[in-house]
Amino acid sequence: MNPTACKTRPLCFFDPRWPVIYEDNHLLAVYKPSGLLVQGDRTGDVCLQDLGKRWLKERYHKPGNVFLAMVHRLDRPVAGVVLFARTSKAAARLSRQFRERSVDKQYLAVVGGSVSGQADRLIDHIERRDRLSRVVPAPTDGSQEARLRYTVLGRHSGKSLLKVSLETGRRHQIRIQLAHMGHPILGDLRYGAATPLPNRQIALLAYQLMVEHPTRGDRLLLASPIPLQWPWPDIGMSGGQAPPWDWRAFDSDIPLT
Structure with a gap:
């Protein structure tokens, strides 16, 4: 079955710059800015x-x-599409899809350095110790296997733009595995980036999420816009349509009580 592409509607989330990606009686998908x-x-x-x-x-x-x-x-410094369930039935069915890994998750990442080749698959074992996660050379009792695929979309000024497809959903998985291969995500000081980005963002975007609709059964393709100041040239919407990358561009105008 071909997926239904859910384009950003002219519906905004508190602020005219903040898009609602999809909404019906069972689902709400919105853009999450970095820092929120x-x-x-x-x-x-x-x-x-x-x-x-x-x-x-x-x-x-x-x-x-x-x-x-x-x-x-999504991690706090990561931007992109986030899906919520509006009914308990939808929540149960979506949660099962995530557990069974039938959800297709695509990310965009800008990393330091020129990544060789055009595509590859990474299989690592990640172990968490004292709030820090790292790749270990061999499986341990406390490690988890982490798998992803990436494609190089471009190289520019000592950086590379990658499309990343997750096969497993480990905590900080993309950040850890790309850093381990020698190409940390821009701004990700925790995992080896050389310098911060202006508002502590990291250049990782949850770009597309494909799920089965919990009641209709068709496949939904939920796509995030590319935010303003995303560190890659000639990508995304025009400035008037693109949402801010950083949460603080919104929160001064949104009453929180």
Whole structure:
């Protein structure tokens, strides 16, 4: 079955620069800027899930609490498409797709250095110790296998643009594996980048997410716009349409209570 391409609608999320990628009775997919949490944590900082609940409450004049379930997450410095479930049935069915790895996840990454060749598959074993994850030379009792594929889309000024397809979903997997091959993601100081980006972003974008619709059964292709100031020339929307890369470009204008 051919996927249904879900283009950005003229529907905005609190701010005219902030696109809603897809919305129906069961799903809400929005663009997540860098620096914004997907789900609340001990910092107490605002998160996309809570903003989504408030947006739905205001949009549909809903009384009481709004149901909005997280079915996957992105790291705080990563931008891109995030999908939520608006019903418990959708949440259960989407969660199963993520567990069974039937979801197709595509990322764009700008890395340091000129990556040789045009495509490759990386298979590593990642072990987490004392809040730090690293590739280990052989499997251990505490390691997990991590697999991804990448294609080189371009090389420019000592950088490379990669399209990355995840086969497994380990924590920080893309960041760790690309750094281990000698090409850390731009701005990712935690995993070996030489210098930070201006607002602590990292040049990793959750670009496309393909899932099976939880009630209709067709395949949905959910695509993120390329944000402003993405560190690659001649890619993405024009400046008037592209959303800000950094969350702080929005949050001064969004009431958080």
